[in-house]
Amino acid sequence: MTNDLILQVEDLQTHFFTRTGVVKAVDGISFELRRGETLGIVGESGSGKSMTAWSILGMVPHPGRIVGGSINYLGENLLEKSRGEMRDIRGSGICMVMQDPLTSLNPVFTVGDQLVETLRLEYDEPKRSLRQRAVDLLANVRIPAAEERLTNFPHQMSGGMRQRVVGAISISRAPNLLIADEPTTSLDATIQLQYLRLLKDIQEQTGAAIIFITHDFGIVARMCDRVAVMYAGRIVEQSDVEDMFDYPAHPYTEALLQSVPDLDTDVDMLPSIEGQPPSLDALPEGCSFAPRCPYAWDKCRDYPDEFTVADRHTSRCWRSE
């Protein structure tokens, strides 16, 4: 892993201005990402993990707005870019890879047309050479008989193939950063594995950094170098991946890791987390996890600072003070 920084998010705040008040979906988060590195952003629904992704892409939906902080991509602050510049960056530098191959391709165009359409943005070349590039791309993601496949419509391909086509489109303009947002309802294990392998493949070929937006620690364990755990709009713990699994510092991380059943051990009763994730328009004072936390004490009425618990490992919990 080299040391060049691709993304540096600092004190990012994305708020939603609704009729009933301000919802702080992302409330001051910071992290960085280097070339070839994979970061997992783990959280439950409403934790702000997806909104972090949309913020980086400059696609925060109405009535949301980025109200503070900075997103530095290759040394430039994305928040100062115009819409047109952002559109360009989205296509070429930062790329979203959808997990669901069925909905990401247009059913009425051939796979070749869709690839060429993307490539035309990058290369000012005649159609024939663009088609050749498309063939190379498909071959890169290991689609056999790539040339014939160009004339296929998406429905003529299997799910795994379509996934690869989506992968090919996303690497067609040599991205530096891939964002993989995973829907809550999961795919079959074997299909998911194929998708994860494809992303690793792409990463090896392009050296891109990857951000995984996920609720699943299994994906983090398999894919990531770094992990950031989000709860109610904030990163509550952040560290290298093995450190997090070995020494979780935040009670939320600890409880979450324990509450997931393990395929290789037997337990009678899983330790579970009481209560439910808080709704963002009615957050408790102080630490937002305190109402569900078995260790909560007086001090938790103030929001905890970020404490360093080990090398490259921080936690927002007063117990780590």
Added chain:
Amino acid sequence: MAAVATPNSIEASTGDQALVRLEGIRRHFPVYRGNLLRKHTGTVKAVDGISINIMPGQTYSLVGESGCGKTTTSRMLLMADKPTDGDIYFDSRPMNQFSGAERRNFRASVQAVFQDPWSSLNPRMRVDQIISEPLVTHQRLSRDAVRGQVQELLQVVGLHPFHAERYPHEFSGGQRQRIAIARALSTRPKLIVLDEPVSALDVSIRAQILNLLKELQATYELSYLLIAHNLATVRYMSHMVGVMYLGKIVEESPPIELFTDPQHPYTKALISASLPAHPRQQREEIVLTGEVPSPLDPPGGCAFHPRCPFVMERCATDIPVLREYQPGHATACHLYD
């Protein structure tokens, strides 16, 4: 016999008598072409000859990828569909010979909890109406008795009596699933079909619901038919697991044996594809070639042979039968002949 028994009747707890027995169940869907001159062009064998026993107070899990026939199997058990062939026995009585009373009793005795509590609860009904609907359908009770039962059920699933007057949209996913469980419990069933009961829920909520289901099983001696694709969940919940591939059970075993010593290559592949619990944990990678074939045109011989890393010559022609190679652990694979 199908007497109206309480869930914790004593006869049900004796081991060797299954509550539900599926015997050689097939469900074939004919495929037609054209509207006017309908031509029978093929058959989708969604379920193709499976036999399972669901014991009282135990969980039987079906695992396998989308399209393997798990849900079709559960639909037949819920009387939402009829098998093309084979028999389903409930308390040792074949379902196709049920009298009207037996049928009504059966419908009350088998309930279901589905994956998505956002779509499985009617948004226009209050929680007490949702929970009491099966009660009102199956039993003649006074309004006060119904109200009492609703309150009790709410408490049993960890909700509060005052929740009865609210609507589904006022609840989080975990709470909704509790409501769905309360509704399923209302008729005092013996068997609940759980179709992916936690996969639509937040991670921190899943353990709560799984634990609740386990506690209810112990208290009321419930049987579960669990359909899930998360193998760790299956291991946590089950007493018996059946692995399905293209409408057939390819391996059946208690979970510990299945996950520590899988025999069928497909089971091995499924386990190797499941995500690790720790970054240092490495699984043996078994890469399957190709995709699940179309059930319209399944391969001859062993349906898994085109993707199997250990394929032999006879796999293309001979259909392997499910056989016990170790006590309690059956596999349908020629490797073990």
